[in-house]
Amino acid sequence: MSANLTARVSAALQQITNPRTGEDLVSSEQATNIAVTLDGRVRLELRLASADDATLARTVRQAIEKVEGVTGVHVDVRDALQVTVTADAPAAKPPRSLPVMSQPGAPSTPKAPEPESYPNLGRIIAVSSGKGGVGKSTVTVNLAVALAMQGKRVGLLDADIYGPNLPLMLGVNEPPKVENEKIVPLEAHGVKVISLGFLIERDQPAIWRGPIVMKIITQFLRDVDWGQLDFLFVDMPPGTGDAQLSLVQAAKIEGAVIVTTPQEVSVGDALRGAKMFERVGVPVLGIVENMSWFESPETGKPMAIFGSGGGQRLATELGVPLLGQVPLYPPVGEGGDSGRPIVMADPACSAATKLVEIAGKLQQKP
Numbered sequence: 001m002s003a004n005l006t007a008r009v010s011a012a013l014q015q016i017t018n019p020r021t022g023e024d025l026v027s028s029e030q031a032t033n034i035a036v037t038l039d040g041r042v043r044l045e046l047r048l049a050s051a052d053d054a055t056l057a058r059t060v061r062q063a064i065e066k067v068e069g070v071t072g073v074h075v076d077v078r079d080a081l082q083v084t085v086t087a088d089a090p091a092a093k094p095p096r097s098l099p100v101m102s103q104p105g106a107p108s109t110p111k112a113p114e115p116e117s118y119p120n121l122g123r124i125i126a127v128s129s130g131k132g133g134v135g136k137s138t139v140t141v142n143l144a145v146a147l148a149m150q151g152k153r154v155g156l157l158d159a160d161i162y163g164p165n166l167p168l169m170l171g172v173n174e175p176p177k178v179e180n181e182k183i184v185p186l187e188a189h190g191v192k193v194i195s196l197g198f199l200i201e202r203d204q205p206a207i208w209r210g211p212i213v214m215k216i217i218t219q220f221l222r223d224v225d226w227g228q229l230d231f232l233f234v235d236m237p238p239g240t241g242d243a244q245l246s247l248v249q250a251a252k253i254e255g256a257v258i259v260t261t262p263q264e265v266s267v268g269d270a271l272r273g274a275k276m277f278e279r280v281g282v283p284v285l286g287i288v289e290n291m292s293w294f295e296s297p298e299t300g301k302p303m304a305i306f307g308s309g310g311g312q313r314l315a316t317e318l319g320v321p322l323l324g325q326v327p328l329y330p331p332v333g334e335g336g337d338s339g340r341p342i343v344m345a346d347p348a349c350s351a352a353t354k355l356v357e358i359a360g361k362l363q364q365k366p
Protein backbone atom coordinates (compact mmCIF):
# COMPACT_ATOMS: atom_id res chain seq x y z
CA MET A 1 0.00 0.00 0.00
CA SER A 2 2.57 2.59 1.12
CA ALA A 3 5.14 1.08 -1.24
CA ASN A 4 2.85 1.99 -4.13
CA LEU A 5 2.36 5.46 -2.80
CA THR A 6 6.11 5.95 -2.54
CA ALA A 7 6.40 4.87 -6.17
CA ARG A 8 3.68 7.30 -7.26
CA VAL A 9 5.31 10.16 -5.36
CA SER A 10 8.65 9.31 -6.87
CA ALA A 11 7.12 9.23 -10.35
CA ALA A 12 5.59 12.66 -9.79
CA LEU A 13 8.97 14.02 -8.73
CA GLN A 14 10.55 12.56 -11.84
CA GLN A 15 8.25 14.79 -13.87
CA ILE A 16 9.80 17.90 -12.36
CA THR A 17 12.90 19.18 -14.08
CA ASN A 18 15.26 21.58 -12.40
CA PRO A 19 15.84 24.33 -15.01
CA ARG A 20 19.34 24.88 -13.67
CA THR A 21 20.56 21.32 -14.15
CA GLY A 22 18.14 20.12 -16.81
CA GLU A 23 17.73 16.94 -14.77
CA ASP A 24 14.68 15.65 -12.96
CA LEU A 25 14.65 15.87 -9.18
CA VAL A 26 14.90 12.16 -8.56
CA SER A 27 17.79 11.31 -10.90
CA SER A 28 19.77 14.26 -9.61
CA GLU A 29 18.96 13.16 -6.03
CA GLN A 30 17.75 16.62 -5.21
CA ALA A 31 14.53 15.13 -3.92
CA THR A 32 15.44 12.34 -1.57
CA ASN A 33 14.55 10.45 1.61
CA ILE A 34 10.94 10.11 0.55
CA ALA A 35 8.88 8.70 3.37
CA VAL A 36 5.19 8.00 3.49
CA THR A 37 2.97 7.04 6.38
CA LEU A 38 0.21 4.50 6.15
CA ASP A 39 -2.39 7.23 6.09
CA GLY A 40 -0.83 8.95 3.11
CA ARG A 41 1.30 11.69 4.57
CA VAL A 42 4.48 12.30 2.66
CA ARG A 43 7.73 13.74 3.80
CA LEU A 44 10.80 14.29 1.73
CA GLU A 45 14.01 16.20 1.64
CA LEU A 46 14.61 18.74 -1.11
CA ARG A 47 18.21 19.77 -1.55
CA LEU A 48 18.47 23.20 -3.09
CA ALA A 49 21.64 24.94 -4.22
CA SER A 50 21.80 28.71 -3.86
CA ALA A 51 21.48 29.03 -7.65
CA ASP A 52 18.27 27.02 -7.67
CA ASP A 53 14.90 28.63 -8.05
CA ALA A 54 13.40 28.66 -4.57
CA THR A 55 9.91 28.17 -5.96
CA LEU A 56 10.95 24.58 -6.68
CA ALA A 57 9.86 23.70 -3.15
CA ARG A 58 6.37 24.95 -3.88
CA THR A 59 6.26 23.17 -7.23
CA VAL A 60 7.27 19.96 -5.48
CA ARG A 61 4.63 20.32 -2.81
CA GLN A 62 1.89 21.07 -5.30
CA ALA A 63 2.90 18.15 -7.49
CA ILE A 64 2.83 15.73 -4.57
CA GLU A 65 -0.46 17.03 -3.29
CA LYS A 66 -2.00 15.97 -6.58
CA VAL A 67 -0.78 12.39 -6.25
CA GLU A 68 -3.62 10.01 -5.54
CA GLY A 69 -3.66 8.84 -1.93
CA VAL A 70 -1.62 11.70 -0.52
CA THR A 71 -3.19 13.33 2.53
CA GLY A 72 -0.39 15.69 3.52
CA VAL A 73 3.00 16.88 2.38
CA HIS A 74 6.01 18.10 4.26
CA VAL A 75 9.06 19.25 2.33
CA ASP A 76 12.30 19.66 4.27
CA VAL A 77 14.36 22.09 2.30
CA ARG A 78 18.07 21.57 2.82
CA ASP A 79 21.08 23.43 1.59
CA ALA A 80 22.56 21.13 -1.05
CA LEU A 81 26.04 22.37 -0.31
CA GLN A 82 25.75 21.78 3.39
CA VAL A 83 24.34 18.32 2.87
CA THR A 84 27.33 17.42 0.73
CA VAL A 85 29.77 18.83 3.23
CA THR A 86 28.26 17.13 6.25
CA ALA A 87 27.72 13.90 4.41
CA ASP A 88 31.40 13.82 3.64
CA ALA A 89 32.32 14.28 7.25
CA PRO A 90 31.83 10.88 8.83
CA ALA A 91 31.37 12.23 12.34
CA ALA A 92 28.44 14.42 11.42
CA LYS A 93 26.10 12.63 9.06
CA PRO A 94 22.77 14.37 8.52
CA PRO A 95 20.05 12.75 10.56
CA ARG A 96 18.22 10.04 8.71
CA SER A 97 14.76 11.37 8.16
CA LEU A 98 12.09 9.07 9.39
CA PRO A 99 8.68 8.75 7.86
CA VAL A 100 7.07 10.38 10.83
CA MET A 101 5.46 13.72 10.47
CA SER A 102 5.71 14.88 14.01
CA GLN A 103 9.47 14.49 14.22
CA PRO A 104 11.08 17.12 12.07
CA GLY A 105 14.83 17.10 11.74
CA ALA A 106 17.11 15.66 14.36
CA PRO A 107 15.57 13.48 17.02
CA SER A 108 14.70 15.56 20.04
CA THR A 109 13.45 14.26 23.34
CA PRO A 110 9.76 13.84 22.66
CA LYS A 111 7.41 14.15 25.59
CA ALA A 112 5.85 10.83 26.45
CA PRO A 113 2.23 11.04 25.34
CA GLU A 114 -0.58 10.17 27.74
CA PRO A 115 -1.84 6.66 27.10
CA GLU A 116 -5.25 6.77 25.48
CA SER A 117 -8.31 4.72 26.34
CA TYR A 118 -9.86 2.67 23.57
CA PRO A 119 -13.10 1.38 25.06
CA ASN A 120 -14.02 -0.39 21.83
CA LEU A 121 -10.91 -2.54 22.05
CA GLY A 122 -11.99 -4.26 25.25
CA ARG A 123 -9.25 -5.65 27.42
CA ILE A 124 -5.89 -4.99 25.81
CA ILE A 125 -3.38 -7.68 26.76
CA ALA A 126 0.23 -7.58 25.65
CA VAL A 127 1.97 -10.89 25.21
CA SER A 128 5.66 -10.44 25.69
CA SER A 129 8.85 -12.29 26.48
CA GLY A 130 12.43 -11.48 27.25
CA LYS A 131 13.91 -13.82 24.71
CA GLY A 132 12.98 -14.52 21.12
CA GLY A 133 11.62 -17.82 19.91
CA VAL A 134 9.98 -18.91 23.16
CA GLY A 135 6.61 -19.27 21.47
CA LYS A 136 5.04 -15.89 22.13
CA SER A 137 3.26 -15.68 18.80
CA THR A 138 2.14 -19.30 18.99
CA VAL A 139 0.69 -18.76 22.45
CA THR A 140 -0.95 -15.47 21.46
CA VAL A 141 -2.62 -16.91 18.39
CA ASN A 142 -3.93 -19.90 20.29
CA LEU A 143 -5.24 -17.84 23.21
CA ALA A 144 -7.01 -15.57 20.76
CA VAL A 145 -8.55 -18.42 18.78
CA ALA A 146 -9.52 -20.25 21.99
CA LEU A 147 -11.42 -17.21 23.25
CA ALA A 148 -13.05 -16.67 19.86
CA MET A 149 -14.21 -20.30 19.94
CA GLN A 150 -15.87 -19.49 23.26
CA GLY A 151 -17.80 -16.69 21.60
CA LYS A 152 -15.62 -13.76 22.58
CA ARG A 153 -14.94 -10.93 20.18
CA VAL A 154 -11.19 -11.03 19.79
CA GLY A 155 -8.65 -8.94 17.96
CA LEU A 156 -5.00 -9.64 17.41
CA LEU A 157 -2.46 -6.95 16.79
CA ASP A 158 0.93 -8.03 15.55
CA ALA A 159 3.32 -5.50 16.98
CA ASP A 160 6.30 -7.61 16.06
CA ILE A 161 7.26 -5.33 13.26
CA TYR A 162 10.75 -6.75 13.09
CA GLY A 163 9.55 -10.20 12.15
CA PRO A 164 5.80 -10.32 11.85
CA ASN A 165 4.53 -13.85 11.57
CA LEU A 166 0.91 -13.85 12.66
CA PRO A 167 -0.34 -13.87 9.05
CA LEU A 168 1.37 -17.18 8.42
CA MET A 169 0.21 -18.64 11.72
CA LEU A 170 -3.38 -17.73 10.97
CA GLY A 171 -3.28 -18.66 7.32
CA VAL A 172 -4.23 -15.20 6.05
CA ASN A 173 -2.03 -13.03 3.97
CA GLU A 174 -3.50 -10.35 1.80
CA PRO A 175 -3.34 -6.59 1.98
CA PRO A 176 -6.18 -5.35 4.17
CA LYS A 177 -8.72 -3.06 2.51
CA VAL A 178 -9.22 0.53 3.50
CA GLU A 179 -12.84 1.59 3.86
CA ASN A 180 -14.04 4.98 5.09
CA GLU A 181 -10.45 5.82 5.96
CA LYS A 182 -10.19 2.81 8.26
CA ILE A 183 -8.06 -0.26 7.75
CA VAL A 184 -10.32 -3.30 7.66
CA PRO A 185 -8.72 -6.11 9.66
CA LEU A 186 -8.57 -9.57 8.19
CA GLU A 187 -10.41 -12.36 9.88
CA ALA A 188 -9.24 -15.88 10.58
CA HIS A 189 -10.87 -18.48 12.80
CA GLY A 190 -13.15 -15.82 14.22
CA VAL A 191 -10.28 -13.52 15.17
CA LYS A 192 -9.73 -10.09 13.66
CA VAL A 193 -6.10 -9.58 12.89
CA ILE A 194 -3.87 -6.82 11.73
CA SER A 195 -0.18 -7.20 11.20
CA LEU A 196 2.60 -5.23 9.77
CA GLY A 197 3.16 -8.41 7.80
CA PHE A 198 0.14 -7.39 5.73
CA LEU A 199 1.54 -3.99 5.00
CA ILE A 200 5.20 -4.50 4.30
CA GLU A 201 6.70 -6.45 1.47
CA ARG A 202 7.93 -9.80 2.66
CA ASP A 203 11.60 -9.20 1.81
CA GLN A 204 11.64 -5.52 2.61
CA PRO A 205 14.10 -4.86 5.42
CA ALA A 206 12.13 -3.83 8.45
CA ILE A 207 14.25 -0.97 9.70
CA TRP A 208 11.55 0.56 11.80
CA ARG A 209 12.77 2.49 14.75
CA GLY A 210 11.38 4.28 17.80
CA PRO A 211 9.10 6.97 16.45
CA ILE A 212 7.87 4.96 13.54
CA VAL A 213 7.09 2.03 15.77
CA MET A 214 4.99 4.37 17.88
CA LYS A 215 3.32 5.67 14.78
CA ILE A 216 2.41 2.24 13.49
CA ILE A 217 1.16 0.98 16.82
CA THR A 218 -1.00 4.05 17.34
CA GLN A 219 -2.33 3.64 13.86
CA PHE A 220 -3.15 0.00 14.44
CA LEU A 221 -5.08 0.94 17.58
CA ARG A 222 -6.89 3.93 16.16
CA ASP A 223 -7.23 3.52 12.43
CA VAL A 224 -8.21 -0.13 12.25
CA ASP A 225 -11.89 -0.89 12.06
CA TRP A 226 -11.92 -3.29 15.01
CA GLY A 227 -15.56 -2.77 15.86
CA GLN A 228 -16.33 -3.68 19.47
CA LEU A 229 -13.95 -6.22 20.98
CA ASP A 230 -13.83 -8.09 24.25
CA PHE A 231 -10.10 -8.74 24.00
CA LEU A 232 -7.26 -7.32 22.00
CA PHE A 233 -4.08 -9.36 22.18
CA VAL A 234 -0.89 -7.65 21.19
CA ASP A 235 1.96 -9.88 20.08
CA MET A 236 5.16 -8.10 20.99
CA PRO A 237 8.62 -8.53 19.59
CA PRO A 238 11.05 -10.07 22.08
CA GLY A 239 12.80 -7.89 24.63
CA THR A 240 12.08 -4.52 26.08
CA GLY A 241 12.36 -2.35 23.04
CA ASP A 242 10.51 0.32 21.16
CA ALA A 243 7.34 -1.66 20.59
CA GLN A 244 6.77 -2.36 24.28
CA LEU A 245 7.33 1.26 25.22
CA SER A 246 5.25 2.50 22.33
CA LEU A 247 2.33 0.31 23.24
CA VAL A 248 2.21 1.34 26.89
CA GLN A 249 2.53 4.97 25.89
CA ALA A 250 -0.09 4.73 23.19
CA ALA A 251 -2.86 2.91 25.01
CA LYS A 252 -4.11 2.05 28.44
CA ILE A 253 -3.49 -1.66 28.52
CA GLU A 254 -4.85 -4.02 31.10
CA GLY A 255 -1.70 -6.02 31.56
CA ALA A 256 0.99 -8.20 30.14
CA VAL A 257 1.31 -11.95 29.87
CA ILE A 258 4.90 -13.07 29.87
CA VAL A 259 5.90 -16.18 27.99
CA THR A 260 9.02 -18.05 28.96
CA THR A 261 10.57 -21.47 28.53
CA PRO A 262 11.60 -23.46 31.59
CA GLN A 263 15.30 -22.77 31.11
CA GLU A 264 17.06 -20.33 33.37
CA VAL A 265 18.42 -18.08 30.64
CA SER A 266 14.98 -17.49 29.26
CA VAL A 267 13.65 -16.81 32.73
CA GLY A 268 16.30 -14.16 33.42
CA ASP A 269 15.38 -12.32 30.24
CA ALA A 270 11.69 -12.72 30.98
CA LEU A 271 12.19 -11.18 34.42
CA ARG A 272 13.78 -8.12 32.85
CA GLY A 273 10.93 -7.95 30.36
CA ALA A 274 8.33 -8.21 33.10
CA LYS A 275 10.02 -5.56 35.24
CA MET A 276 9.85 -3.16 32.35
CA PHE A 277 6.08 -3.43 32.29
CA GLU A 278 5.89 -3.00 36.04
CA ARG A 279 8.07 0.09 35.89
CA VAL A 280 5.64 1.76 33.55
CA GLY A 281 2.67 0.77 35.68
CA VAL A 282 1.38 -2.10 33.59
CA PRO A 283 0.59 -5.14 35.74
CA VAL A 284 1.89 -8.54 34.79
CA LEU A 285 -1.20 -10.76 34.65
CA GLY A 286 0.72 -13.98 34.77
CA ILE A 287 3.32 -16.27 33.27
CA VAL A 288 2.90 -18.86 30.57
CA GLU A 289 5.62 -21.47 30.51
CA ASN A 290 5.92 -22.85 27.00
CA MET A 291 7.79 -25.96 25.86
CA SER A 292 7.66 -27.20 29.45
CA TRP A 293 8.20 -30.82 28.48
CA PHE A 294 8.32 -32.79 25.28
CA GLU A 295 5.30 -34.72 24.22
CA SER A 296 5.68 -37.32 21.53
CA PRO A 297 2.90 -37.27 18.93
CA GLU A 298 3.39 -41.03 18.46
CA THR A 299 3.21 -42.18 22.05
CA GLY A 300 1.65 -39.13 23.69
CA LYS A 301 4.15 -39.65 26.48
CA PRO A 302 5.58 -36.62 28.26
CA MET A 303 9.36 -36.42 28.48
CA ALA A 304 11.21 -34.02 30.69
CA ILE A 305 13.54 -31.75 28.79
CA PHE A 306 16.60 -29.87 29.92
CA GLY A 307 15.78 -27.30 32.58
CA SER A 308 12.55 -27.11 34.47
CA GLY A 309 10.52 -25.04 36.86
CA GLY A 310 11.47 -21.70 35.33
CA GLY A 311 7.92 -20.51 34.85
CA GLN A 312 7.06 -21.11 38.49
CA ARG A 313 10.27 -19.44 39.68
CA LEU A 314 9.53 -16.39 37.57
CA ALA A 315 5.93 -16.27 38.78
CA THR A 316 7.06 -16.49 42.39
CA GLU A 317 9.70 -13.83 41.89
CA LEU A 318 7.11 -11.46 40.45
CA GLY A 319 4.30 -12.48 42.78
CA VAL A 320 1.99 -13.30 39.87
CA PRO A 321 0.22 -16.53 38.91
CA LEU A 322 1.68 -19.18 36.66
CA LEU A 323 -1.18 -19.32 34.18
CA GLY A 324 -0.14 -22.63 32.74
CA GLN A 325 2.48 -24.87 31.19
CA VAL A 326 2.30 -25.88 27.56
CA PRO A 327 4.20 -28.91 26.29
CA LEU A 328 6.56 -28.88 23.36
CA TYR A 329 4.41 -30.86 20.98
CA PRO A 330 5.43 -30.90 17.30
CA PRO A 331 1.88 -30.52 15.92
CA VAL A 332 1.70 -27.13 17.69
CA GLY A 333 4.49 -25.93 15.42
CA GLU A 334 2.93 -27.56 12.37
CA GLY A 335 -0.36 -25.85 13.19
CA GLY A 336 1.51 -22.57 13.16
CA ASP A 337 3.06 -23.26 9.79
CA SER A 338 -0.21 -24.31 8.19
CA GLY A 339 -2.37 -21.52 9.57
CA ARG A 340 -4.40 -23.90 11.74
CA PRO A 341 -3.72 -23.14 15.40
CA ILE A 342 -3.64 -26.25 17.57
CA VAL A 343 -6.64 -25.25 19.73
CA MET A 344 -8.84 -25.71 16.68
CA ALA A 345 -6.78 -28.23 14.71
CA ASP A 346 -6.63 -30.75 17.55
CA PRO A 347 -8.56 -29.47 20.56
CA ALA A 348 -8.23 -32.76 22.41
CA CYS A 349 -4.43 -32.89 22.60
CA SER A 350 -2.84 -31.83 25.85
CA ALA A 351 -1.14 -28.74 24.39
CA ALA A 352 -4.52 -27.45 23.19
CA THR A 353 -6.18 -28.28 26.50
CA LYS A 354 -3.51 -26.33 28.36
CA LEU A 355 -3.87 -23.34 26.07
CA VAL A 356 -7.64 -23.32 26.42
CA GLU A 357 -7.23 -23.50 30.19
CA ILE A 358 -4.96 -20.45 30.13
CA ALA A 359 -7.46 -18.59 27.96
CA GLY A 360 -10.12 -19.46 30.53
CA LYS A 361 -8.01 -17.97 33.31
CA LEU A 362 -7.60 -14.74 31.38
CA GLN A 363 -11.34 -14.59 30.98
CA GLN A 364 -11.87 -14.74 34.71
CA LYS A 365 -9.76 -11.66 35.31
CA PRO A 366 -11.82 -8.72 36.57
Ligand SMILES: Nc1ncnc2c1ncn2[C@@H]1O[C@H](COP(=O)(O)OP(=O)(O)OP(=O)(O)O)[C@@H](O)[C@H]1O
Residues within 6 Å of the ligand: 129, 131, 132, 133, 134, 135, 136, 137, 138, 139, 160, 163, 165, 236, 237, 238, 290, 291, 326, 327, 328, 329, 330, 331, 332, 333, 334, 336, 337, 351
Ligand atom coordinates in the same frame (compact mmCIF):
# COMPACT_ATOMS: atom_id res chain seq x y z
N1 LIG B 1 4.47 -25.63 22.39
C1 LIG B 1 5.08 -25.75 21.22
N2 LIG B 1 5.28 -26.97 20.66
C2 LIG B 1 5.93 -27.08 19.47
N3 LIG B 1 6.43 -26.06 18.78
C3 LIG B 1 6.27 -24.84 19.28
C4 LIG B 1 5.58 -24.61 20.52
N4 LIG B 1 5.58 -23.28 20.76
C5 LIG B 1 6.22 -22.70 19.73
N5 LIG B 1 6.63 -23.62 18.84
C6 LIG B 1 7.40 -23.37 17.62
O1 LIG B 1 8.57 -22.68 18.00
C7 LIG B 1 8.91 -21.69 17.07
C8 LIG B 1 8.96 -20.32 17.74
O2 LIG B 1 7.65 -19.99 18.15
P1 LIG B 1 7.07 -18.51 17.98
O3 LIG B 1 7.33 -18.00 16.64
O4 LIG B 1 5.67 -18.57 18.46
O5 LIG B 1 7.98 -17.80 19.03
P2 LIG B 1 8.12 -16.24 19.32
O6 LIG B 1 8.48 -16.13 20.74
O7 LIG B 1 6.94 -15.53 18.84
O8 LIG B 1 9.35 -15.92 18.42
P3 LIG B 1 9.89 -14.47 17.99
O9 LIG B 1 10.71 -14.04 19.13
O10 LIG B 1 10.68 -14.77 16.77
O11 LIG B 1 8.69 -13.62 17.75
C9 LIG B 1 7.88 -21.78 15.97
O12 LIG B 1 8.38 -22.57 14.94
C10 LIG B 1 6.70 -22.47 16.64
O13 LIG B 1 5.92 -23.19 15.74
Ligand SMILES: [Mg+2]
Residues within 6 Å of the ligand: 136, 137, 138, 160, 165, 235, 236
Ligand atom coordinates in the same frame (compact mmCIF):
# COMPACT_ATOMS: atom_id res chain seq x y z
MG1 LIG C 1 6.76 -13.92 17.42
